[in-house]
Amino acid sequence: MSTSLKFSIITVTRNNRSGLIDTLESVRKQSVQNYELVIIDGNSTDGSKEAAGAYGNLVSLFERDEGQGIYPAMNQGVRRASGDWVIFMNSGDIFINERALELFDASGDCDIAFGRARKTDGSPHLDFTGWDNIWKNMPFCHQSIFCRRELLLERPFNPKYNIVADYEFILWAYSNGRTFHEMDYEVSQVEPGGVSETALLRRVWQTYCAVKRYFPQMHVHRFYYKKLKWAWKQQRLTRCKS
Structure with missing residues (x-):
């Protein structure tokens, strides 16, 4: 991994103080420091802001969201970020270990690099099985995706798809010839129970x-x-x- 790269870790949260602390702890333990952490908060009332404040300079920006939903909040985070590569780690999601950023490999000029993710019970979450059936399901977990920030600025998540906008973005990128690179390691562990499941x-x-x-x-x-x-x-x- 080039040390000149800068990661933007974007965390969207709302009234999930304990999950946010888990995410912050996993970020704090990363073996490399070339990142910024941008938190977009949905007007939490459970002490989330105070919990983030206790981490000092680890948090580059803590900002209230604009109240339009999770994907607009993710777009907001991208606009506020300044890194080369973006990864979304929402409150409760954690990096699998301290080397998750260190092992990153963009493989040349790819637009999106992705690894693997697991659930809290240790089972795989959306393991990549190839491109043939991309139209059937999200091919990989968005918490295991590193995307060039310039691409997300060019084509933000479409809020029309307020449950599956991350999948729609991948379909758009694939259909428009954007390049992907599969990385052979686990990136994250994801918290279950999101709106896409319920x-x-x-x-x-x-x-x-x-x-x-x-x-x-x-x-x-x-x-x-x-x-x-x-x-x-x-x-x-x-x-x-x-």
């Missing part, structure tokens, strides 16, 4: 809406027709149990 039917619908923009083939429509029926049934079962 709002299943909306997630599948938004995924379909994003995918059909870039893959209008008939087999894609058939696949998502079945997946939407499945998601509707799963959501009904969940409601009945509750």
Whole structure:
């Protein structure tokens, strides 16, 4: 890794003080120091700002979000950042170990470099299996992605997809010939329970809406027709149990 590179770690949080502390601790332990940490806070009332303040210069910027949702907050973080490469580590997400930034390898002129992620139970989270089925699911975890900041400035996350805008961004990048590089190491551990997990039917619908923009083939429509029926049934079962 070139020591001239600068990372922008962007953390979006709202009323998750304990998770934010976990994220801050994992950043503090990194073996390299060529990073900035930008926190965009959703008007937390649980002492998150005070917790971040206790870390002093570790936090480059703590700013209230503009109140338009998580992806606009991520875009806001990108605008406030100044690094070469951006990685999003939201409150509760942690780097897998102290070498997560040190091992970064951009491999020439790639636009997006990605590694692997795991869940808190140790199981893989969105392991990359190739590009053939990119239209079926997010190919890798966004907490394992390093993206050139200039690309995120050129094409921010689309807030229309308020659950799957990270996936829609990857579909856009892939369809527009942006270059990817797979890194052979684990980058992060992710906290479960985000909106993409709890709002299943909306997630599948938004995924379909994003995918059909870039893959209008008939087999894609058939696949998502079945997946939407499945998601509707799963959501009904969940409601009945509750």
